[in-house]
Amino acid sequence: MNTKTVKRSNRKNKDGLTEKQFLERYDPGNYKRPSVTADILILGMNEDHSGLKLLLIKRGNHPFIDCWALPGGFIEENETAYQAAARELEEETGLKGIYLDQVYTFTKPGRDPRTWVMSIAYLALVPELDEVKGCDDAEDAAWFDLKFTDSSIELSNEEKGVSIEYSLKKETFSNGAVKYENFIPELKSDEALAFDHVEILIEAMKKLREQILYSNQAFCLVNRTFTLPELQAVYEAILNRPLYKKSFRDMVSEKLTETGTERRSCIKGGRTSKEYTLKQEI
Amino acid sequence: MNTKTVKRSNRKNKDGLTEKQFLERYDPGNYKRPSVTADILILGMNEDHSGLKLLLIKRGNHPFIDCWALPGGFIEENETAYQAAARELEEETGLKGIYLDQVYTFTKPGRDPRTWVMSIAYLALVPELDEVKGCDDAEDAAWFDLKFTDSSIELSNEEKGVSIEYSLKKETFSNGAVKYENFIPELKSDEALAFDHVEILIEAMKKLREQILYSNQAFCLVNRTFTLPELQAVYEAILNRPLYKKSFRDMVSEKLTETGTERRSCIKGGRTSKEYTLKQEI
DNA sequence: ATAATAGTGTCTATCAGACATTATCTG
C-alpha cells in the first residue's frame, strides 16, 4: 500500500500535474449545488402504549408558515449527515445515544419552493420518557398521535387542537421485475404537513414495518426494563395489526432476560407483568 | 384545500411578507453547499452463472487517477437523483427500464479530496445480456468478476490483468438497542477502488443480501425467460452459499409460469431444463 | 364474584433443511 501510494503520487495527468498539484489548483467551479438537510422522524410510544407519537415543529416563517414539519437542519461541511441528525435530535429532545438510522434521500426538484434542497431523512426511535421533558418547550414543538393505516394517515394533537389527515391510495409501481406497493397521499384536513414531509413519513413507516419483525428496533421504543404487554404494544402499533400473544412471546423469548421483578404495565386493571430487559450478547 | 391555499397566501410573516413576496425576495445566501453525485453499482451475472460481475470505469484524471471506480455523475438542478442514476446507467450500458434503487447516501467529510461531495448510491440489476454490448467500449469501462465473502472482497478482470482485493473484518456497532454487523475493509492488492467506493459496494451488497429472499430482485438478474438452475445460481451468488434444490424450488414455485419449452441452462453436460417466466400478477 | 389482563399449553399448517430417488441428456 505504501508503494502504491508513492507510485500514485508521481503519476501525472494529461496536464502534467501530480495529484498533489492537481488538488492545489483544483477549482470547484461555479456549478449550481443543492442545499442538503437532515430531517428526522422522531417516533415514540404514547403514554398508555395505545399508539405511536411523532415529534413535529411548527414553522414560523415562509414557506409553509404555520404548518407542522419534521425537525431538521442543514448539514455543515465538516460533519456527516448522521452527525447533523444526531445534533438536531439532541436539540429537540435532549436525548443522546438513541437509535438513529438513515431512511432515504429525497431529491425531487421543487420540493422546497425557496431553492434547490435535498433532504436526507433519518428515523429516530425514542423510549418512553420517564420525564416527558424537552418536547413542547422553547419554540412550538409537540408530540402528535400518529395513526398510520393502509388507507390513511392521521396526526393529531388534542391540546393544540391540530389534526392533520391524509387518505392513502395504493398504487403498484414497477422497478424492473420488482413491484412495489406505493401509498399516494391526498390531503383531507385543513392543516397539512410542510414540504414533502408526508412522503418522508410514508417511506419511513414502510421501512420500519418491513424491518420491525427481523430487527431489535422495537426495543428502542420501550424503556430499558419493560413488560411483554408493553413490548407487544410496540409491535402492534407499528404493524397496525394484533399479534397472537403466544406466538409473539415465542418469537421474542430468546432475546430477553428476566429482571426478577413484576409490575403493572398498562393503566387498566388486571394482573401484574414480569419485567424484562434485552439480553446482552457476549 | 383551495380555501386553505387562499388563506395561506394572505398569511404574512414577521417581516410583513406574504409567501409570494417572501419567495420573490428569497436570497439563497452564500452558505457552502455540497456537490451531490449519483453513483451506481451495476450488477449482473457472469456468463456461466458462476458468480456476479460489477461494471467499473477507469478514472482518467486525479484524484484516484488510473483507479477503477463506480460509474456516476453529478445531479443537476432539474432532475431527481433517480433520473441522474438512470441517465448514467443508460450511458454506460445502453439499458433502460432496468431495476434501479437507492441504497444509501454517503456524506463523510473528506470522502472526495477535491471538495465537499456527497454521493447517493444506487443499485442496478441487469439481466444476462444476449448481446454483451456497450460495456468495455468507448472509454475504459469493464465488467469485473465480484467475489464477496464474509472475509474478503475480490474484483478481477483477467483480460485487463486487474485484481482488486480487500480483506473484511467484522465489527459490531450499536445503534440504540440495535446491533449491526459491519464489514471493515482493508486493502490487500496494489490496485484499489477510488474514493469510498468499497464502502458503497459493501453497503449495497449487505442490503441486497437482506432483501433477496423476500423480494423479486433475483428475477432482475436473469433474462425474461430462465431456467430454475439459472435462477438458483443468482440466489446462491448473492447469498454466497448453496441452497437446497427442493426448498429453493418450493420457495419460488408460486412466482413462476412455465413457458412450455425446455433448453439447456449451464454449459456443462446434463439434462435440459424447463423454461419459466415470472408470473404476471393481475 | 366479576371483569380484565398476564401467562402457558397444545394443535395444525407451513416451510426450510437435509437426503434420497428418479429422469434425461452428452459423450
Next chain:
DNA sequence: CAGATAATGTCTGATAGACACTATTAT
C-alpha cells in the same frame, strides 16, 4: 454405458397462527 445435471419425493424440526385454559389483580 458412465457421468453429469434436472426434477421430484419424503422425512424432520422449527415456527406462526389459532384457540383454549389457568393465574393474578382491581373493583
